[in-house]
Amino acid sequence: MSVIYSDYNVGAGLSKALEMTPEQVIETIKESGLRGRGGAGFPTGMKWEFARRAEGDERFIICNADEGEPGTFKDRELLRDMTPVLLEGMAIAAWAVGARRGFIYLRGEYRYLLPVVNGAIEEARRAGRLGSLKDGFEFDVEVTLGAGAYVCGEEMALIESLEGVRSGEYRNRPPYPVEKGFINMPTVVNNVETLIKAAKIMAHGSGWFRQYGTEKSTGTKLISVSGDVAQPGVYEIPFGMTIHELLKMVGGLGAKAVQVGGASGICIPSEEFSTRTIAFEDVPTGGSVIVFGPGRDMMEVLENFMEFFCDESCGYCTPCREGNVVLLETVRKIRSGQATRNDVDLALGLCSTMRLASKCGLGQSVPNPFESIMGHFGDEALARAGERR
Ligand SMILES: Cc1cc2nc3c(=O)[nH]c(=O)nc-3n(C[C@H](O)[C@H](O)[C@H](O)COP(=O)(O)O)c2cc1C
Ligand code: SF4
Incomplete structure (x- = not known):
């Protein structure tokens, strides 16, 4: 069972997308039921459709790689191992909404990943997965570093920071970024995991993705597990897994509580481990699970x-x-x-x-x-x- 770690030929999703019209790409993502993996779970296909329909001379794709939520480290692993697929996801989003430029907003503390990410961008340009992609369609990506503020992971504060305005200040919504985002133009902000999943969906189809998860939370979720467990790390689970099943898998049975969704998430006590599930319809998470053993205050x-x-x-x-x-x-x-x-x-x-x-x-x-x-x-x-x- 794997979406993220499934076999994949880099470029497969983008090639399929470019054979389709932008509307067909959006329809495929909508059919898959993909929801944003950054925490809020907004339907990705709908977000792309809003950006495509919004008025604007230019459009932008932003990959949110700020990953500031305490206990979350799954995007770090994805950037290290799968930036080529992420760039493909961004190019697919760009084709769907009509964007020519994209940004990866990289968490400042992940500066050490810059050579990996920039190397992947160079390679994608050479291989024709960035740059001129089709007659009349060009798309390129650059990286911007955050400066260490947690609130800059919030999409509006992120856009302010990207524009170079006083960093870390929230901009009122509405209008939403899909209407007025970066330099007041329609902008899609998506999490790293969301964009990688979009590329895989284009390659394998929406039905393949829907075979995992629940009706309202299709597919899988990457979870960063830390705390009082025998095997901390990044795990891919189908949505709908109970906390008990997760703890069994990571060697955390016997815990007194689990914090799901990072510092801003909710705490689940042991009495609820067997009944509560990780899914948007029950306990949502951007990817952080922190486990507390019996001795914790x-x-x-x-x-x-x-x-x-x-x-x-x-x-x-x-x-x-x-x-x-x-x-x-x-x-x-x-x-x-x-x-x-x-x-x-x-x-x-x-x-x-x-x-x-x-x-x-x-x-x-x-x-x-x-x-x-x-x-x-x-x-x-x-x-x-x-x-x-
Ligand atoms: C305080 C705060 C911090 C956030 N940090 C992140 C983050 O580090 N990465 C992320 O993808 N989304 C983060 N979000 C959610 C984003 O605002 C946004 O919903 C998300 O990037 C949209 O992408 P998605 O639809 O692919 O999930 C944060 C939200 C808040 C309120
Ligand atoms: S805008 Fe308000 S709610 Fe958001 S971080 Fe600043 S003080 Fe807190």
Whole structure:
């Protein structure tokens, strides 16, 4: 069972796509049910169609290779081993939407991958998989390095950063990037894994892809597994796998909890391992699974996540800038034995405000870890604090 690691002749997907009309390419991707692998799960074919139909003199394809979510490292592996297929996915997207230029926005800490990525670009130009691809259709790609801000993985902040505007600041939506993205032109932003999967779908067909996964989450997902497991690493699983099955595969049975979706994802306690599945209709993830063994203090885990969000909030809007600090202080109060039930209830109320009133996905998703870790482990921590008092 493999989509990403299936046998593949580089160039096969692009050749097939170029034999089709852009509309047929979009239809194939829509039929496959492919949804974005960067976390939000937006249908890829629909995104390409919107960009194709939007008004604009130019169009752009951006590969989001920022991979800043704590616990995620699957794109790093893909870039190291499969940049030629990624470039093909970008060229297919370009043919579908009518773009001539593409960018790979590479996480600053992955600078060491630049020779690999630039080497693959040079090779693709020589082999005719970039440059002039068909009469009247040219497409080329360049790489831009991020500068270390987590929020720049968010597509609007990424575009601002790419334009050289003050980095790491979110731009209001709508309009969405497919209408007004890079230099206000229709722009497709897709994750590394999404674009590689698009190339494979073009080569093997939408039915081949749909044989894996569930009805609403077709295909497979790459998962970066870290934490208290015997075999950490990158795994390809079909959507619909239970947390229990995943833990069995990676040598993590006996864990007390699993954080799915990175720091901004949700915490699943052991009682739910057999019933919760990794899929957009249940527990979605951009690719991070962090496993916590029985000895872990979940309040320490939450404190660590909250410190991360305090550091990474761009500070533009009050609910996120101030809210993160209050949530962090609450966790620290619990850990030092000073907190009461009332402190926790106030913090949970603040989570609702943050979800509703934060400007971008960073502030809106902070309540995910806070509510789920507090919901499952908060009472136990408060009781311990009470005993100490
Ligand atoms: C704070 C934040 C950070 C994000 N970081 C990433 C990232 O590192 N890589 C990524 O592909 N998507 C990231 N996203 C999601 C992107 O905004 C966007 O949805 C995605 O790149 C679209 O590609 P896809 O449709 O192929 O998933 C992030 C979103 C938020 C709110
Ligand atoms: S939610 Fe946070 S990261 Fe996003 S714009 Fe507001 S302050 Fe900045």
